[in-house]
Structures are given as structure tokens and as C-alpha cells.
Amino acid sequence: MQHRxxxxxxxxxxxxxxxxxxxxxxxxxxxxxxxxxxxxxxLTGGLGITLCYHRTLTHRSLRMVxxxxxxxxxxxxxxFQGDPIDWVSxxxxxxxxxxxRGDPHSIRRGLSWAHVTWLFRTNENLPTDAxxxxxxxxxxxxxxxxxxxxxxxxxxxxxxxxxxxxGGWSWVIWAIFVRLVFTxxxxxxxxxxxxAFGYRTYRTPDRSVNSWWVxxxxxxxxxxxxxHAFPFSARxxxxxxxxxxxxxxxxxxxxxxxxxxxxxxxxxMRERLxxxxxxxxMRFFRRMTME
Numbered sequence: 001m002q003h004r005x006x007x008x009x010x011x012x013x014x015x016x017x018x019x020x021x022x023x024x025x026x027x028x029x030x031x032x033x034x035x036x037x038x039x040x041x042x043l044t045g046g047l048g049i050t051l052c053y054h055r056t057l058t059h060r061s062l063r064m065v066x067x068x069x070x071x072x073x074x075x076x077x078x079x080f081q082g083d084p085i086d087w088v089s090x091x092x093x094x095x096x097x098x099x100x101r102g103d104p105h106s107i108r109r110g111l112s113w114a115h116v117t118w119l120f121r122t123n124e125n126l127p128t129d130a131x132x133x134x135x136x137x138x139x140x141x142x143x144x145x146x147x148x149x150x151x152x153x154x155x156x157x158x159x160x161x162x163x164x165x166x167g168g169w170s171w172v173i174w175a176i177f178v179r180l181v182f183t184x185x186x187x188x189x190x191x192x193x194x195x196a197f198g199y200r201t202y203r204t205p206d207r208s209v210n211s212w213w214v215x216x217x218x219x220x221x222x223x224x225x226x227x228h229a230f231p232f233s234a235r236x237x238x239x240x241x242x243x244x245x246x247x248x249x250x251x252x253x254x255x256x257x258x259x260x261x262x263x264x265x266x267x268x269m270r271e272r273l274x275x276x277x278x279x280x281x282m283r284f285f286r287r288m289t290m291e
Contacts, residue, residue: 010120048075202229220244
């Protein structure tokens with residue numbers, strides 16, 4: 001079963017995208033629905049996926065106060081990209097084999113594969129339950145994260161029902177379907193475009209690049225070469241012009257004592273790795289000018 005196409009995921013993704021198209025019908029338009037979608041997108045995609053799933057749970061770049069972590073993990077589950085154990089194990093496997101054999105969404109298999117088709121086509125690199133347990137022992141032993149494995153689908157249905165009660169069908173279309181499509185592609189572009197189109201500040205063994213426009217729509221996740229250079233860093237935008245609103249949020253939360261143990265690379269670490277990239281670029285330039 002592990003190495004067969006995941007038709008359930010493929011059909012679900014197709015249905016969500018088709019549902020989002022209903023937003024073009026005037027009947028489902030309302031400014032309050034758009035506002036609801038923006039709020040829910042920032043809670044689920046910004047706090048849930050970017051801050052909690054990625055920078056906190058996957059890389060332990062910071063530590064959250066336990067109640068705040070649970071709330072943000074619930075937001076992440078409502079992003080409907082999988083439960084925390086599944087998401088974190090997949091991403092840790094990606095970093096262990098980035099753009100090499102074993103990477104679940106390697107860019108070497110093409111842009112469409114890295115972007116979305118890895119989710120529902122036959123993919124031998126998706127984690128089994130045994131691999132999830134091995135890659136996420138910290139989450140596997142936690143009863144809250146075990147519960148979210150079974151609750152993240154019912155929670156999405158409950159959210160849709162609440163939105164229906166509060167704002168009608170326009171809120172459901174915009175804050176469920178349109179919001180999911182936006183946050184899906186924001187996350188997927190980090191896997192695809194941020195391994196293909198951009199600049200490299202640091203010499204890493206993968207194809208990660210820094211992409212300003214991906215960062216713009218993904219709460220700062222587009223500075224992907226920085227991230228692969230320093231996976232432990234809570235800050236992804238390492239230069240003054242690298243837009244990283246999640247880092248600004250982390251600093252504000254630290255001031256409110258909601259997070260601590262925030263990790264970032266030292267200046268010496270950054271300069272040492274950047275000098276390696278500059279040396280590589282100079283070698284390439286000399287080789288090109290000599291040919």
C-alpha cells in the first residue's frame with residue numbers, strides 16, 4: 001500500500017481546488033468572507049504551519065509555552081496538510097536526503113513532482129508508520145500529537161460548520177476552500193520554486209535557493225537556501241532586506257514570554273559558509289572565462 005498512488009489524497013486535493021472555483025460566482029462573494037479567509041489563513045498557515053509545524057516542531061528552532069504550542073499545533077492541523085507527526089516526519093526525511101535519493105519531494109524529479117504530484121503519485125519515499133515513529137520520537141510519545149493524528153479531519157469539518165453558522169456559505173467557500181488552496185500552494189512553492197528559481201547565499205549540498213516572492217506569500221519561508229544552510233535557525237531571512245514576518249512574530253512572542261530558547265546562527269557561522277559559496281562561484285566564473 002505504501003508504494004501505490006494515493007488516490008484519496010489526489011481526489012481530495014482536486015475537490016478542494018474545484019470548491020475554490022466557486023469563489024468566482026457572485027453569490028459567494030462578500031467582504032466579510034474574504035476577511036475571514038485572511039484571518040484563518042494567517043492562523044493556520046502562518047502560526048500553524050510556518051511557526052509551529054516547521055520552525056518549532058520539525059527543527060526545534062525555539063520552544064513554545066506548552067499551551068501556546070498546543071493551540072498553534074491545532075491551527076497547523078486545520079491547515080489540512082496532515083497531522084503534526086506526518087508533516088514533521090516527512091520534512092525531517094526531506095532534510096536528511098534533500099534533493100537526493102530518499103527525498104519525498106526532490107526537485108530532481110521535476111517541478112510538478114516537487115510541487116504537488118509527490119503527494120498522490122506512487123512515492124516510495126513517503127514515511128511508513130515505523131519511519132514516522134523513528135523520525136519523530138519526540139512527537140510520537142506525546143498523547144496530544146497522537147490524538148491529532150485522528151482528529152485533524154473531524155476538526156476541519158467542525159471548522160466548516162462553524163463558518164457556515166457564522167457567515168453562511170460564502171465564509172465556507174472563502175475560509176475553507178480558497179484559504180486551503182492558497183496555503184497549499186504557498187507551502188508547495190517552498191518545495192518546488194525555492195529549489196529552482198532564486199539566488200544562493202550559502203554553499204549547501206542541495207538545490208535550495210532564496211526566493212523573495214515565495215517568501216512574500218509563505219510568511220518568510222522562501223529564504224530556503226538560508227534555511228538549508230542553517231536548519232536550526234528560527235530566523236530564515238538573514239539579511240536586512242529578506243522579508244521574514246514569522247521572525248518578527250517570534251521576537252514579539254519572546255518579549256511576551258510565549259517562546260524561549262530561540263536559536264539563530266552566529267555571524268561567524270554565516271560568514272564561513274557564505275565564503276564557501278563565493279569561492280565556488282569564483283571557480284565557476286574562472287572556468288567559464290577560460291573556455
